[in-house]
Amino acid sequence: MNRRGFLRAGCGCSLGTLPLFAAGQEPWQAPARFVRPDTASDEGGIWAAMDREETKLRRSPFNLRDPQLQPYVQDIACRLGGEHCPDIRVYLVRTPYFNASMAPNGMMQVWSGLMLRVDNEAQLAAVLGHEVGHYLERHSIERLRAAKSSSAIGQFAGMFGVVGLLGAMGLVAGMYAYSRDNERDADRIGALLMNRAGFDAGEAAKVWGNLMLEVNARPNGSARNPLFATHPASEEREDTLKELAASLKGGVTNEDAWQQKTAPHRRQWLQEEVKRGQHEESIAFLTRASTRTQGKADYLWARGEVYRLRAGSGDLDSAVKDFQAAVALGGEPPEAHRGLGLIYRSTERAADARASFERYLQLAPDSADAPMIKNYIQELSV
Amino acid sequence: MKTLLGLLLVVLLAACTTVATKKVDSGDNTIGDRLQVNIEGPWNQITAPGMGPAYIWTMEGLPVDQLRIYSGIKDGEVIHDTRNSNLKSFTFRSNMQSDELVSMFEGMLTRDGSTFQVTKVEPSVFGGGKGVRFEYAMVTKEDSLPLTGVGYAAVNNSELFALLYNAPRLGFFPRHQARVEQIARSAKIIATPVPAKN
Numbered sequence: 001m002n003r004r005g006f007l008r009a010g011c012g013c014s015l016g017t018l019p020l021f022a023a024g025q026e027p028w029q030a031p032a033r034f035v036r037p038d039t040a041s042d043e044g045g046i047w048a049a050m051d052r053e054e055t056k057l058r059r060s061p062f063n064l065r066d067p068q069l070q071p072y073v074q075d076i077a078c079r080l081g082g083e084h085c086p087d088i089r090v091y092l093v094r095t096p097y098f099n100a101s102m103a104p105n106g107m108m109q110v111w112s113g114l115m116l117r118v119d120n121e122a123q124l125a126a127v128l129g130h131e132v133g134h135y136l137e138r139h140s141i142e143r144l145r146a147a148k149s150s151s152a153i154g155q156f157a158g159m160f161g162v163v164g165l166l167g168a169m170g171l172v173a174g175m176y177a178y179s180r181d182n183e184r185d186a187d188r189i190g191a192l193l194m195n196r197a198g199f200d201a202g203e204a205a206k207v208w209g210n211l212m213l214e215v216n217a218r219p220n221g222s223a224r225n226p227l228f229a230t231h232p233a234s235e236e237r238e239d240t241l242k243e244l245a246a247s248l249k250g251g252v253t254n255e256d257a258w259q260q261k262t263a264p265h266r267r268q269w270l271q272e273e274v275k276r277g278q279h280e281e282s283i284a285f286l287t288r289a290s291t292r293t294q295g296k297a298d299y300l301w302a303r304g305e306v307y308r309l310r311a312g313s314g315d316l317d318s319a320v321k322d323f324q325a326a327v328a329l330g331g332e333p334p335e336a337h338r339g340l341g342l343i344y345r346s347t348e349r350a351a352d353a354r355a356s357f358e359r360y361l362q363l364a365p366d367s368a369d370a371p372m373i374k375n376y377i378q379e380l381s382v
Numbered sequence: 383m384k385t386l387l388g389l390l391l392v393v394l395l396a397a398c399t400t401v402a403t404k405k406v407d408s409g410d411n412t413i414g415d416r417l418q419v420n421i422e423g424p425w426n427q428i429t430a431p432g433m434g435p436a437y438i439w440t441m442e443g444l445p446v447d448q449l450r451i452y453s454g455i456k457d458g459e460v461i462h463d464t465r466n467s468n469l470k471s472f473t474f475r476s477n478m479q480s481d482e483l484v485s486m487f488e489g490m491l492t493r494d495g496s497t498f499q500v501t502k503v504e505p506s507v508f509g510g511g512k513g514v515r516f517e518y519a520m521v522t523k524e525d526s527l528p529l530t531g532v533g534y535a536a537v538n539n540s541e542l543f544a545l546l547y548n549a550p551r552l553g554f555f556p557r558h559q560a561r562v563e564q565i566a567r568s569a570k571i572i573a574t575p576v577p578a579k580n
Contacts, residue, residue: 060526062497095495095523275498277470277489309485311475342481371504372480372514 028189030136033084043104043141050105057091057107064092064112064265072261073110073128076121079197080129080190084136096272098211102131104140115262116269117285118207119292120255125194126204133189139182191244200251205241210288212238217284259294266295267333270302279310300326301336308339316343334363338373345376354380401430406439412572413437414453417509417543420568422561425449434463441558447549449562452535455542462490469493476540480505480514483535487546488518491531495523508536509543509571520548530555534566543571 037043057063064070070092078085087106097113108131110124118124134140178186187204194201262269273282286303290296304322307315323340326332341356357373357380364370406425412418414437425439436450455461457476464471472489475482484503492498499519506515513536520529531548547562549555 056526061521061528062523062526094497097495272497275485275488275492277472309482342479346479368500369481369503371502375505 028192030082030084033087034138042145046141046144047105050103050107053103054089054091054105054107057093057109060093062094064094066092066265069261069265073115073124076125076197077108077128077132080125080132080193082193082196084132088132088135094272096269096276100127100131102135104135104138106135112265112269112272116266116273117210117289118258119210120203120253121258122194122199122201122203122251122253123207124258125197125199126190126201126207129190129193129197129204130186131190132193133186134178134182136189137182137185139178139186142182143178187241188244191241191248195248195251198251200245200253201248202242202245202251203253205238205245208238208241210285213288214281214284217280218278219280256293259292263295266298270298274302274305274309277309279306282306297326297329297332297336300329301333301339304336305339308343316347319343334360334367337363338367338369341373341376345380350380401428403428413451416454416541416572416574417451418568418570418572419451419565421565432463432465435459435461441561442549442554447547447554447558449545449547449565452542452544455544457540459542461486461542462493466493474542476537476542478537480535483514483537483542483544484516484533487516487533487535487544491518491520491546491548497521497523506534508534508545508566509538509569511536511538511571513543515566518548519551528552532559532562532566534569536571538571539574543569545569 037047039045039048070090073092074088074090077088077090081088084106088102088108089106090108090110092115093109093111095111095113096116097111098117099111100109100114102108108128110128114127115124118127191201191204194204273285276282283303283306286299286306290299290303292299300322304319304326307319307322319339320343323332323336323343326336327340337356337360341353341360344350344353344356354377357377360367361370361373361377367373404427406421406427408421408423410418410420425441426443428438428440428444435455436452438444439449439451440447441449452461455474458473460471460473462472470489470493472486472493474486478486481503484500488498488500497520500516501519502515502517504515506513508515513534516533516535518531518533520531521527522529528551529548530551531546533544533546535542535544537543545562545566547558549558
């Protein structure tokens with residue numbers, strides 16, 4: 001689910017009035033598998049445009065072709081999709097933002113920033129289930145038909161392409177955003193699909209709560225991001241999802257399995273998270289993630305690096321503490337020593353800086369910045 | 383909807399009309415009033431509103447290849463186009479170490495979600511003083527194009543001087559790298575004129 005989708009639903013849900021099904025209403029049933037529309041129809045045109053985007057995505061270097069992780073996430077999506085499983089094609093996309101989307105032709109994107117953020121399989125299933133809900137209810141087709149513009153198909157298809165919702169896509173995303181009713185429906189269906197697939201539906205509210213931690217950490221609140229600016233975040237969303245979960249008991253979270261499967265990518269994704277330069281959001285996320293049972297040294301290193309790069313009042317001290325804690329845990333990224341060395345160098349602790357740099361080069365002798373670090377050691381030895 | 387799209391088109395067309403290209407001839411050229419470089423063979427300088435504080439040159443045309451030259455950026459100055467205020471901004475600080483300068487440029491080049499990998503960082507001379515030279519590989523988010531780049535940066539009297547060049551990995555970067563390296567080697571920082579005493 002994209003952030004807009006996840007947030008919008010919160011705007012439309014009123015506290016205490018969201019049972020899974022209204023009184024007297026038939027339980028929701030998934031529609032039969034969709035037949036490929038006639039190419040001469042408007043929907044056929046949409047599918048063709050989506051197919052072109054999918055071809056680009058398949059070839060894109062942003063497509064994370066992990067033979068272990070891709071089938072694993074595909075399997076989660078399949079369990080949620082039920083009989084629609086053969087029509088769902090999952091692509092893992094290397095982009096450090098919280099986002100997932102599902103196009104009308106069955107192409108589903110899951111971005112690395114989302115995979116880094118979810119704590120377990122159930123949280124991922126909450127996001128994917130919501131997207132499958134939009135797909136099953138054909139909400140995107142509904143929105144595009146409402147636009148009544150032939151040029152809209154290209155713009156709409158672009159939203160599902162590899163560029164996604166970043167930057168300039170905000171305006172286009174706003175034009176085709178799902179309605180509040182759509183989001184409410186997708187929430188209900190997503191929770192139901194989670195429950196049917198054996199996941200703990202209570203994790204859906206946690207995804208929302210965790211995301212709000214990051215939003216609230218921003219210096220300007222939600223105003224800086226157009227996805228939040230037009231649709232202010234609502235605390236009600238979390239409560240609504242909790243209420244939904246209360247009627248759907250049981251299910252697993254599978255935290256260990258999720259953390260193990262994503263462990264090979266963790267440092268790369270953390271490096272990309274640090275590079276986003278969204279310091280406050282990153283610190284909020286990494287503070288939460290550093291309580292996870294696996295990868296603690298990696299999260300501490302990443303938070304230390306964010307502090308070091310932000311370099312505000314007290315940040316360098318916080319960075320040193322995090323780097324030292326990562327080292328104390330063992331199995332730390334070599335960059336923890338590099339970070340310590342750079343801070344010690346800037347604070348004129350020459351001997352400590354030299355020792356940290358030497359340790360860094362021992363652990364990462366072929367690092368890209370080895371020539372620069374060696375030069376620092378030379379300077380510190382004079 | 384149609385009105386909105388129409389307005390968007392008008393804005394885009396208006397923006398197009400204000401882009402200007404100027405030929406930069408071989409020989410000594412002063413960038414801004416603080417950096418002098420010597421170039422072999424002409425370049426094209428592109429100017430347009432909101433492009434940020436860098437001087438933008440290209441051999442092949444934008445966005446194929448791009449040489450950004452920074453001349454005397456002050457402490458606290460944003461180093462890029464600021465038209466999209468929804469994206470994170472990157473600001474020069476005069477106390478930045480070499481690795482922080484590289485991180486700043488990395489952040490700037492990945493604002494749109496492009497990937498960036500530093501492949502080499504080494505001490506260097508730029509503008510006549512101590513600086514840093516770095517090489518990088520990128521994949522653009524917009525069109526998944528693999529690029530290769532090289533950058534030089536130095537801080538002199540609390541001002542940033544830098545040069546970054548990137549172009550498609552195959553063909554264009556190797557074709558122009560030597561020319562760019564020669565420009566970097568020729569760079570000289572011009573001392574700030576001392577105000578005349580009355």
